[in-house]
Amino acid sequence: MREREVIQLLRGKLPAIGDDAAVLPFGGTSLVLTTDMLYQAGDLPEGATPWAIGWRAVAVSLSDLAAMGARPLGVVLALGAPRFERELLEGIVEGALDCCRSVGASYVGGDLSAHSELTLVSAAVGEAERPVRRKGARVGDLVCVTGALGRTAAALKLFEREDFERANKLFAFPPRVREGQTLAPYATSMIDISDGLARSLHLLAEAGQVGFRVRYDAIPVVPEVDELARDEVERREMALFWGEDFELLFTLPATRLRQAQGAVEFAVIGEVGPPEEGVRLQLGGQWLELEDRGYEHFR
Amino acid sequence: MREREVIQLLRGKLPAIGDDAAVLPFGGTSLVLTTDMLYQAGDLPEGATPWAIGWRAVAVSLSDLAAMGARPLGVVLALGAPRFERELLEGIVEGALDCCRSVGASYVGGDLSAHSELTLVSAAVGEAERPVRRKGARVGDLVCVTGALGRTAAALKLFEREDFERANKLFAFPPRVREGQTLAPYATSMIDISDGLARSLHLLAEAGQVGFRVRYDAIPVVPEVDELARDEVERREMALFWGEDFELLFTLPATRLRQAQGAVEFAVIGEVGPPEEGVRLQLGGQWLELEDRGYEHFR
Numbered sequence: 126m127r128e129r130e131v132i133q134l135l136r137g138k139l140p141a142i143g144d145d146a147a148v149l150p151f152g153g154t155s156l157v158l159t160t161d162m163l164y165q166a167g168d169l170p171e172g173a174t175p176w177a178i179g180w181r182a183v184a185v186s187l188s189d190l191a192a193m194g195a196r197p198l199g200v201v202l203a204l205g206a207p208r209f210e211r212e213l214l215e216g217i218v219e220g221a222l223d224c225c226r227s228v229g230a231s232y233v234g235g236d237l238s239a240h241s242e243l244t245l246v247s248a249a250v251g252e253a254e255r256p257v258r259r260k261g262a263r264v265g266d267l268v269c270v271t272g273a274l275g276r277t278a279a280a281l282k283l284f285e286r287e288d289f290e291r292a293n294k295l296f297a298f299p300p301r302v303r304e305g306q307t308l309a310p311y312a313t314s315m316i317d318i319s320d321g322l323a324r325s326l327h328l329l330a331e332a333g334q335v336g337f338r339v340r341y342d343a344i345p346v347v348p349e350v351d352e353l354a355r356d357e358v359e360r361r362e363m364a365l366f367w368g369e370d371f372e373l374l375f376t377l378p379a380t381r382l383r384q385a386q387g388a389v390e391f392a393v394i395g396e397v398g399p400p401e402e403g404v405r406l407q408l409g410g411q412w413l414e415l416e417d418r419g420y421e422h423f424r
Numbered sequence: 425m426r427e428r429e430v431i432q433l434l435r436g437k438l439p440a441i442g443d444d445a446a447v448l449p450f451g452g453t454s455l456v457l458t459t460d461m462l463y464q465a466g467d468l469p470e471g472a473t474p475w476a477i478g479w480r481a482v483a484v485s486l487s488d489l490a491a492m493g494a495r496p497l498g499v500v501l502a503l504g505a506p507r508f509e510r511e512l513l514e515g516i517v518e519g520a521l522d523c524c525r526s527v528g529a530s531y532v533g534g535d536l537s538a539h540s541e542l543t544l545v546s547a548a549v550g551e552a553e554r555p556v557r558r559k560g561a562r563v564g565d566l567v568c569v570t571g572a573l574g575r576t577a578a579a580l581k582l583f584e585r586e587d588f589e590r591a592n593k594l595f596a597f598p599p600r601v602r603e604g605q606t607l608a609p610y611a612t613s614m615i616d617i618s619d620g621l622a623r624s625l626h627l628l629a630e631a632g633q634v635g636f637r638v639r640y641d642a643i644p645v646v647p648e649v650d651e652l653a654r655d656e657v658e659r660r661e662m663a664l665f666w667g668e669d670f671e672l673l674f675t676l677p678a679t680r681l682r683q684a685q686g687a688v689e690f691a692v693i694g695e696v697g698p699p700e701e702g703v704r705l706q707l708g709g710q711w712l713e714l715e716d717r718g719y720e721h722f723r
Contacts, residue, residue, distance in 0.1 A: 126508050131508050131513060139533065147532030148532075158547070160502045160547050162537040164504060203547075204461075205463060214434075218438070231448065233457060236461050242540050244463075244504070244543055250457055
């Protein structure tokens with residue numbers, strides 16, 4: 126089965142899924158819970174340091190909490206490996222600890238298991254009084270992103286070139302936890318860009334029954350993309366489709382723009398349109414349909 | 425590094441670890457959070473059905489919540505597999521759903537990833553007003569277990585014999601969530617027996633700075649152990665050392681015995697002694713030192 130068929134099957138059985146993290150009403154507030162799996166062959170390039178791997182392993186779950194506007198409470202990390210050598214284990218744990226500390230989360234435990242292949246699965250629980258969903262964008266809202274895109278695409282190119290120092294720096298991305306919490310009162314919908322900007326826009330469009338108009342020139346891209354992309358076509362691939370980006374994509378009523386920009390740095394890249402318009406990209410003066418394509422977790 | 429060295433290393437970096445689940449103070453209560461990894465070669469015998477695999481994958485985390493006396497709130501399941509075939513995926517999800525339903529937990533989502541080997545990692549969050557710890561046993565307390573031991577040992581023998589129907593029934597064990605919550609007001613310490621009775625007694629002894637006197641004849645064992653064990657030596661291996669049993673081992677002041685037994689079924693297998701006595705087993709009229717040996721998650 127392909128990824129979309131699988132998701133359809135799961136939606137039938139687990140009607141609650143469809144956001145970056147699951148929402149559990151608790152007392153007068155909500156807990157949010159998420160998990161993410163990384164494994165050697167698919168997610169961990171040759172040359173990634175144990176520290177960067179540990180950081181990234183928890184950052185992917187923290188990014189899901191960020192996309193819900195949640196405050197992280199606790200993180201656990203399950204580790205499988207053929208052998209636990211001291212350097213590997215210490216590096217992973219230090220990286221995970223440093224990432225958790227950077228956003229005020231507590232790394233509180235996990236599980237260790239033999240495994241044929243290095244496998245890291247984090248889970249994180251957080252709290253959000255009003256979790257921000259993928260559903261909620263309204264026609265006329267602005268479309269915005271934190272940070273700059275293409276970060277993982279650039280990191281993977283640098284790993285290929287064995288420029289490991291720069292690669293590892295990009296690979297250990299900052300989860301936008303503070304930004305997510307600060308934006309929660311303003312955002313009408315939010316998602317992290319782990320599937321790439323194009324796919325993430327389509328996911329928000331489907332959830333909210335809206336369309337999007339996005340201007341390519343307005344999309345912030347990390348400087349390494351401009352340095353590393355062979356040509357303009359590859360630059361677009363890296364910025365729009367490569368994915369694993371972990372910046373926040375969100376929508377915002379125009380009336381809240383000034384307040385939100387006073388609190389967090391982000392870029393306005395377009396606006397919400399009616400659903401019949403679909404997801405369109407302005408590129409070199411032309412409006413094109415933006416393909417629904419991005420990072421696939423399996424084929 | 426061997427398992428104990430690894431745990432020592434982790435304790436230095438993560439001082440909060442040492443219970444079946446991590447405790448996160450939250451409002452006036454506590455959240456507990458845990459994760460467990462299962463993978464094909466180490467944990468999933470040939471002949472295990474997708475349903476039983478899905479059940480067990482979440483049951484191991486629910487058992488950790490049970491050992492803390494916690495009420496489960498939500499469960500997520502990360503799945504890695506070379507291919508997601510409909511039958512496999514549906515079976516796993518149905519098994520996980522049925523297990524969660526059986527204890528009032530919500531299965532709310534997860535992650536899907538390509539992987540070289542079938543890998544299932546559950547995480548569960550629960551609530552406990554007063555989480556029961558491994559530390560807390562007092563000299564004179566009674567030592568008790570729920571259910572009967574040797575269940576997974578017997579299941580694995582039945583899988584080997586290709587008696588798959590009985591094997592799968594034992595493999596999909598009931599997590600003792602109701603029992604854990606009911607015992608929480610009485611128990612002075614608690615752990616699940618995932619590492620085997622012998623190792624679990626040593627873990628409680630170390631955490632509580634106490635010793636144990638346990639009578640072999642008082643230990644309840646599943647009938648399949650008596651049927652399948654080649655001899656008395658193997659029977660003891662299956663009951664005491666094999667592990668992956670997921671019953672609750674707990675201590676209780678003698679004065680609370682009647683009340684607790686009115687609420688939950690369990691067996692009294694011994695009592696708590698002073699630390700200098702160590703962990704001893706009465707076997708055929710003799711008191712022997714009980715070896716600190718059990719299930720190892722890796723070597």
